[in-house]
Amino acid sequence: MSAASSTNRPARADAIPIRLVAPAPAVVGAGEPAVAGLVPFSSVDWPGRLSAVLFIGGCPWRCRYCHNPHLQTRHAAYRWAELYGWLESRRGLLDAVVFSGGEPLSESRLPELMAAVKSLGFQVGLHSAGIYPGRLATVLPLLDWVGLDIKARADGYDALTGRSRSYWPAAVSLEMLLASDCAFECRTTWDPEWLSETELLELARELAERGVRHYAVQARRSSPGAVPAACLSDDTLDLLREWFDGFDYR
Structure with a gap:
């Protein structure tokens, strides 16, 4: 066998x-x-x-x-x-x-x-x-x-x-x-310690221009259930929702 x-x-x-x-x-x-x-x-x-x-x-x-x-x-x-x-x-x-x-x-x-x-x-x-x-x-x-x-x-x-x-x-x-x-999403773990909001938006726009339709941003947490290290601004979230058919902020 x-x-x-x-x-x-x-x-x-x-x-x-x-x-x-x-x-x-x-x-x-x-x-x-x-x-x-x-x-x-x-x-x-x-x-x-x-x-x-x-x-x-x-x-x-x-x-x-x-x-x-x-x-x-x-x-x-x-x-x-x-x-x-x-x-x-x-x-x-x-x-x-x-x-x-x-x-x-x-x-x-x-x-x-x-x-x-x-x-x-x-x-x-x-x-x-x-x-x-x-x-x-x-x-x-x-x-x-x-x-x-x-x-x-x-x-x-x-x-x-x-x-x-x-x-x-x-x-x-x-x-x-x-x-x-194949269906897929791209996702990025975000913390301003290594990726500013401006840099995150540059990355997201690049992905959208390449044809990515579903994107998620995962706020870094020190442990499961912990409060995120930082939160994205409403302006950034609005842009991300505009650029992708599906956007999720986790």
Whole structure:
């Protein structure tokens, strides 16, 4: 049996029972995909969809504001067969599965995982910074929606990501999405410490002129639920709503 088919379904129909309760983190053996986190139910990770979110451990960038630093190092905390069995029990209850991170494209088995999810009838979403455009091209036919992080204008990327030439892959990934039929939004995490409102507007106008139709600005928070570090002005918000078919301020 190929690796892909063994990922899509356990070898025997009764090998892994359908789970009604979400799997708990466990000690995971070598060779498992790096699924390091799970949110069983989310209404915010894909706008308009009820989703389960699978977080992939591993990311080569070191963004100064990263809200998931525990996912920067590759590791696995869930057994895929157990997750698959639980997802089977969610059919008819959830619309989609979103792969997030970390950087989910860092997982070499991601095409297999997405194909397995698709075989259960779920839509498939992806959160990505566009770090691996070649891998994005591979999974793009499996995707129904992408949330693409655009962190700054080109000259500000490396200072945020801690890596050199980091704008290039993000730009290639954006062009790929613009040329595809896949629904997507671009989103930017904003704090005036690294991006003034004027610079944010310059970035947003550039994205709109390139053809991006859906854009979101995420105010940086020190922790989930915390008060944002700063708030955009009404004038800035009015312009952003004018430039995009869909704009969300989170």
